Amino acid sequence: MSSDGPAQTDLGFTDPNPTLGPKYGVVKAFAIPIVSVLLAFAVGGILIYFQGVNPFTAYRVLFESALGDSDGYLRVMQKSTPLIFTGLAVVVGLRVGLFNIGAQGQLIVAAIGAAWAGYHFDLPAVVHLPFALGFGMLCGAAWASIAGVLRAYRNVSEVITTIMLNSIAIALVDYLASRPFKEPDQPLSRTPLISDSAALATFGVIPSGFVIALIVSLFFGWFLIRTTEGFRFNTVGLNPNAARYAGISVKRTIVLAMAVSGALAGMGGAVETMGVVGRFEPAFNAGLGFDGITIALLARANPIATIPAAILVGILRTGANSLQFETGIEPEVVDVILALTLLFVAAPIVSRYIFRINAKRKSKSKGRS
């Protein structure tokens, strides 16, 4: 038992370099999340059944509304976008052995930061867009860095600090939106609308924020495997002692990773402000950071896998209201399904079952050789 390394979170990811790593991670990477989702849907189906609705009808409605037409696609993409970012934020933390519970706080701080940068300045779009986006990311990174620095230099658990920082962030943005940044001459607590020059466009049914999310996600998939900095992240996450002995500054890596994590969550908030909401309004960003935890775990700390995981959550959240419209089932059933999915992904029951099947198969195939 090492006493002073970062808490290790074994999520079953193995050698992060697939070209060098063995293939045994594949089962864990795909089978467990898929089986877990199916199981969660099964249990959710039972709940739906007891509400007097045919679960198959309910699920058909849910998926049709999300994937049935271009409007559905657009909404799924819009909903998935911030979730990809917050999922990535949690993933990057996990890779370095940090549990960033604070994506929510980082996201809202960045969302109001981007809104301020978006309405307060009047700049040409080529400057304004990156400026507002960057300023939001900076806010998220700074917010997360408080936890990162405390973790690295004072050995204070980032779990506790990010929980505290979430509560502080909520109070802080409420204050900002209701007083200094408030849109004047109207009663609501919200900021003014951002200038058009800071608004992210939607191309047809494809929001540009979603495209950015995809690119960033793919980038981090590459970054963690192919770059020296990514190698540092992984090494610190897997064995901080060995990292230190190998000349990697663990403290610097922790601070950097937490800042990157916060910047990613912040990007989610900024994109949400600039691409979807158009201003900062407190209720509009509820729960996005917490969904990030679900997504990161569902993706088993793989950056690219956050895309399908976020899309799944996006579909569920998009379809929830249609489910109520068509069948009268309360939209909260989606939360129950997500919680169950997370339970099955994290709990060893599913993986044990899958591995037992797998082991049996292997022992059979070994018989040949």
Added chain:
Amino acid sequence: MDDELVLEVTGLTKRFPGVVANEDVSLTVHKGEIVALLGENGAGKSTLVKMIYGLYRPDEGEIRIKGETVRLSGPREAIRRGVGMVHQHFQLVPVFTVAENVILGNEPRKLSFIEKRKAIKEVTALAEKNGMAVDPKALVRDLPVGAQQRVEILKALYRRADILIMDEPTAVLTPQETDELLKTMKGFAANGVAVIFITHKLREVLAIADKIEVLRSGKVVGTTTPAEADQAKLAQMMVGRSVLLSVEKSTSSPKEIVLDVVGLSSDSDIGLPAVREVNLTVRSGEIVGIAGVEGNGQRELVEALTGIRKSTATKFAINDENAIGADPHEIHSMHVGHVPEDREKDGLVGQYSIANNMVLNRFDEPEFSRRGIRNMDAVNGLATKLVKEFDVRTPSIKTPANSLSGGNKQKVVIARELSANPSLLIASQPTRGVDVGSIEFIHSQIISARDNGAAVLLVSAELDEVLGLSDRILVMYDGEIVAELESADADRAEIGRLMAGGHAVMAEESSHG
């Protein structure tokens, strides 16, 4: 010694994923008998006693305690049946007092409340009775190692253990402390306690054991007594063939100074001085060995020299370059290779492939990366080459390091550190827990590094290793270098005394007398 059989183990087998830790082990222990379990690291001694203590459950076989076949569900039941254990890594709660640690699990109680005063009285009495001085109200974290071990022993005695297992109790003690402990153990035996004594130190075994069981690769390979055996015979039984007592090597031809240290001091993890004003030079082409009982500052010294631990020094230079305040990365770039003491914890990333481990501290060098992007072809190329050169037995360079044996893991670390052609190699316990074949290979690699002009600083708790490899020997005691000897005139007994804190002069006197 009594004839009453208190412990009988037959056909005990324990498997862990991928390893058979114990296979068909049988053993008998009588009342008042001291049975030594002798074997190298990894021979299965600890696994065996952990089964007897109920920490592991045997896969096959039978344990009979005082004539009764038992299936131990855990330590609690073992304790109830009179089995006590002094663990190699002390099982103490640092923030508890001595008394609290001793009574934990067997508390004197009134209703559910602990009778604190009674506990302190009992512990004091027990300590006095067994001649072990310790303050029951002191916090364990404030005690020195020797005193902590006494607490550990008191814990077992408090539970009225009449079968006492001692797992490598002398590893952390000086020779003098060791002698005292051996005396105490004899006292226990005289009082009718059966003692199972685990060690890999032959001298101790011959000194006090009534019976010696030698384990190798999880099996009992022989049973003997001190009367029938001598050190050479025991060693042969342990390793299965004659040990090369001295390593073959040419005489050294030291050249320029590579490592030059004057007045280096460093603190331990809990902030106490661990390394005091150490002066040290290592020249190109020589191996300097540091002998000493573990815990006398060797670890802190190595960590200070490699930049992992903060230190102060009047002078600390590597190849004439100032290294005071340098971090591990900077030290590494001064062409220093470091084989850490605990390779699993500090030397490797178990989940990484062999290839990634081969460049663990060089991944960002221009050879293996360009503008922050890793060059995997170069990495794989180097790994393939090193696996062949250093005879790492692995199916592939993509195999995770976790799945290698101890010896092969160590070869990966040594290969990595030597492949950069270091001008200074700091090797800490380079053959700990490594099989005999690998030991020889590793020794020959260290010597050939020296012959190629590297300066080598070797730290080892195995005196034979230090004696066999070093050209010069420094003895470390209580954070200080207390003596420097040319290996030619080094004498085992003398070094032993030095390791125990005896001064060189005294050593000379005693050797005259």
Added chain:
Amino acid sequence: MHRKLLVAGLAVAALVLAGCSSSDDTATDTTSAEATTEAAEETTEEAAEEEVTEESAPAVTMDDSNCAAPENYCVGLVTDLGKVDDKSFNQAAFEGAQLAAGEIGAFLKYVESTDPKDYMANIGQFVAKEYDTIVTVGFLMAEASAAAAAENPNINFVGVDQFQGETLPNLTGLIFAEDQAGYAAGYLAGLMTETNKVGAVLGTDTVPPVLYFGEGYRNGVMAANPEAEVTVVYHEPANAFTDPEWGAAEAKKQVTQGADIVFGAGGGTGNGALIEIAKSPESGKSVFCIGVDIDQYNTVPQAQSCLLTSAEKKLVAGTSALVLASFDGTFPGGNFVGATGLAPYHDTEDAVPAEVKTEVEGVIAGLLDGSLETGVVK
């Protein structure tokens, strides 16, 4: 063993939950008109033991498959982040829609938003089915309603609690003079107080209606009784409407400090205050509470003993009137100021002197005809 424990535990929990959910069959009805859909029809046999839907409305159109047909009239309702059972304005608006739908034999269905970004989409579901009238509830939805109304000129939109700056013929914002209701309540409190101290426990002042209620109340008290001391405390914005425990504690504090009438306004937070006052042994004798939005005598039965009245926005009446107007073709467009006033005294009828009742009625009349100002700056 642990696994069995978990399964058993979950089973027990599920049973407990199921028990709870079915126990509301007899509770205040909210499920009437939305009941039957094609999905539910498919499963009616299976759902034999399910909630029995109480059809309060006669001759309702049974589904929304053909809303475009003139003989089928469909009414949809979208809430903001609240639920139609929130004991507050969402519920009142829904009840209003139910009332109207029952009267005209319309089909009624609702969707509860879970994310503000879904407002348009949720409205869109009703639009797609060509609903005739769509009720959107809550000031947060004002902009979404305006946008939807502009896009769909042949559907009428009722925006409850939404001030519409731009006038569209097919969008009517149902607004209320909360300050007037608050003023009336405050006036009553000012006359009723024996200790010359009255209090108010409110949701956040960042939500306009709450602010108007609060400040109207303050001014009302002062107008009735210049010697009285008014304590007005708002919750912070986070969890402003879901913190009954804070509401209760704050109400208790005000009573301890001598307030004998407390106005609780702010969703669950305000309800917490009302329930706390009702716990007092003097409840209904010398200590009173005043509710908000709708007649809380019905929605917060625990508070009946202390409930003097409720500063009412006639949400039910207003919503139902606008839905009916939409049906009749007399939809006004722009903004429609709904009635405000005080709910009946109920159990405290006898505690309020007749002259107080008369005086308060006079004040309400004055507010309505404009002869009296509340002094609240909007």
Added chain:
Amino acid sequence: MRARWAWTITVIILVGIMFSYTQDELRTTSVLSFSLRYAIPLIIAAMVGLVCERSGVINIGIEGQLLMSAFAGFFGAAATGSLIIGTLFGIGTGLIMGAVFATGAVAWKMDQIISGTIINIIATGLTSFFYAQGQVLPASTPVVAIPYLKDLPLVGPVLFNNGLFTYAAIIIVIFLQIMLFLTIWGLRTRAVGENPSAADTSGINVQRTRFINVTLAGGLAGVAGAYLSLEAAGTFERGFTAGRGFTALAIMIFGAWNPVGAFAAALFFGLTQGVASQLQADEVVDIPPQFINMLPYVLTIVLLAVVAGRVRPPAAVGKPYEKD
């Protein structure tokens, strides 16, 4: 050193309260009552975290446990018409939630943070999904004034004129303080939280101890949840625990993992809330309420940053116990 400034602050606050009492009796006692009331659920919830962490398990699922048991307590009482049965429902649900959490975090050795997160998400989902409106408590919990004591100046009306749960909370704190530091259970629990391996070799079943403690802590969460819905609020709303489970963690840390310390910390934070709302009511100064509300969290972070190392969680917290 920490103890010294903690005492200094305590003395300053007490002197302040005395002074305020001489100035305005009623305001002082009512603000203190408010503070105590604000503190009570936090205190009990902090005890949940404390028992878990002292056993080596970090529980960030307190929020969910509170929510579920408040839900079950309220609807149990409403359905059966009995506050006592409702309370039992709440505690029972708390125990179940504790056992579920223990199954994940202890028995299955899942990551403790993930287990807690799952508890929170499940609780939010289930309570929203199954929430039914229109339920009413059969009665309100009685306020019990303790004879003689209630007539004491200052402390009488504040401490000795409360609902039963309030007394229960105070008793729980004292009880746990005694249990933790004077009894065998306490010694063993602390051993398990500090060095599980040492506990194991001393014959203590680490897994069982943790499982039982975490489950029982869930029962405490049940008490807190029942308090919230049955005594404090008298109702249930979706999500109405309003982050108290997280604030409880802050309080636990601020109290240095010590029941009485946590009690003091909770009272301190309660006092800040009480004073803040009084300032607003009296229209004295206009402090944005958000700043008052973030105070516990800011102070906790500052505390952790400044005295890190001295305020130390039990050594084994967060790590599932693996033999060797």
